[in-house]
Amino acid sequence: MSFGLLLVQGLNGLQFGVLLFLVAAGLTLVFGVMDFINLAHGVQYMLGAYLGASLASLTGSFWGGLLLALPATLASGLVLEWLVFRHLYDRDHLSQVLATFGVILFLNEAVKLAWGTAPLQMAPPELLAGGITLLPGLQYPAYRLAILAAGLATAGLLWLLVERTRVGALVRAGATNAAMVAALGVDIRRLFMLVFGFGAMLAGFAGVMAAPILSVEPGMGDGVLILAFVVIVIGGIGSVRGAFVAALLVGLVESLGRSLLPDLLRLVMAASPARQAGAAIGSMLVYAVMALILAVRPRGLFPVRG
Structure with a gap:
C-alpha cells in the first residue's frame, strides 16, 4: 500500500471515529449517569x-x-424521554432492552411510512464540495475534513461543558452516585431529561454530518449503535474522555483493518481469497481489539470512579 493511500485511509478512520464519538458521547452519558440501556x-x-x-x-x-x-432531534429525544424512557428508569435492564428495541422497530417503520424505503441523498455545502491537495496528485474531499474538524471542535466544547461548568459537575456527580446527588436537592429527573435530550441532539448532529457521504435509509443507525456500544465499553462507561479516545481507536482499526488486511493476505494467498478473507477479518478486528483491551482493563481505558 502506498503512503498516499495509507494517509487517506487514516483520515477516513479519524473522520469515522469522530462521528462515532458524537453518537457514543450521548450514549455513555445516558448509560453512566442514568444506568439506562x-x-x-x-x-x-x-x-x-x-x-x-x-x-x-x-x-x-x-x-x-x-x-x-439540531433542535428537531433535541425535541424528538425529549418527547421519547417523556413518552417512553422515563417510565423505564426504575425497571431492570432486561425491561429497558426490550422496550427500547420496540422503539427501534416502531421508528424504523415510521420512517418508512414518512419517507419511503428509497434512500435519500443530501448534497454537501457548495463551500466544501471540492477537494484539498494532500500530496502531489492526491486530493481529499474537503467535506470529510470538515467533518473531522467539526467533530474535534464538538469534542472540545463537550469536554469544557462536562469538566468546567456546574451542569457538567452535576452530570459527573450523577455518573458517580446519582442517589447522593438527589439527596443533596438536585432534581435528578430533570438532569436525566437534559442529558437524554443533549445526547439525542449529538447523535442527530452526527446523522446530519454523515448524510452527504452515506446513504440515508431506514435502519442506518443499527450498525452505528453496535460500534457505539463497543466504544463506550472500551473507553469506560460514563467517561466522555474514554469515549473520545476509544472512538478514534475504533475508527482507525475499522478503516485501516479493512484496507490493509487484503494487501497483507495477498502475500500468502491468491488475490480473490485474500480480498474476501481480509474483509471478513477486518470486520472482526474491532471486536478482537475490544476483547484484548478488556482482558487488560476490564472497566475500560478511562473508567469513571464510583
Whole structure:
C-alpha cells in the first residue's frame, strides 16, 4: 500500500471515529449517569440524517437543514424521554432492552411510512464540495475534513461543558452516585431529561454530518449503535474522555483493518481469497481489539470512579 493511500485511509478512520464519538458521547452519558440501556439511541442518528436531508431540500441549503435538524432531534429525544424512557428508569435492564428495541422497530417503520424505503441523498455545502491537495496528485474531499474538524471542535466544547461548568459537575456527580446527588436537592429527573435530550441532539448532529457521504435509509443507525456500544465499553462507561479516545481507536482499526488486511493476505494467498478473507477479518478486528483491551482493563481505558 502506498503512503498516499495509507494517509487517506487514516483520515477516513479519524473522520469515522469522530462521528462515532458524537453518537457514543450521548450514549455513555445516558448509560453512566442514568444506568439506562438505550438501544434506541441509534435511531436518533437516523432521524438526524432524515431530518437534515429533508430540511436541506426544503430550505435549499445544507446549513439551513443542519441548523433546523439540531433542535428537531433535541425535541424528538425529549418527547421519547417523556413518552417512553422515563417510565423505564426504575425497571431492570432486561425491561429497558426490550422496550427500547420496540422503539427501534416502531421508528424504523415510521420512517418508512414518512419517507419511503428509497434512500435519500443530501448534497454537501457548495463551500466544501471540492477537494484539498494532500500530496502531489492526491486530493481529499474537503467535506470529510470538515467533518473531522467539526467533530474535534464538538469534542472540545463537550469536554469544557462536562469538566468546567456546574451542569457538567452535576452530570459527573450523577455518573458517580446519582442517589447522593438527589439527596443533596438536585432534581435528578430533570438532569436525566437534559442529558437524554443533549445526547439525542449529538447523535442527530452526527446523522446530519454523515448524510452527504452515506446513504440515508431506514435502519442506518443499527450498525452505528453496535460500534457505539463497543466504544463506550472500551473507553469506560460514563467517561466522555474514554469515549473520545476509544472512538478514534475504533475508527482507525475499522478503516485501516479493512484496507490493509487484503494487501497483507495477498502475500500468502491468491488475490480473490485474500480480498474476501481480509474483509471478513477486518470486520472482526474491532471486536478482537475490544476483547484484548478488556482482558487488560476490564472497566475500560478511562473508567469513571464510583
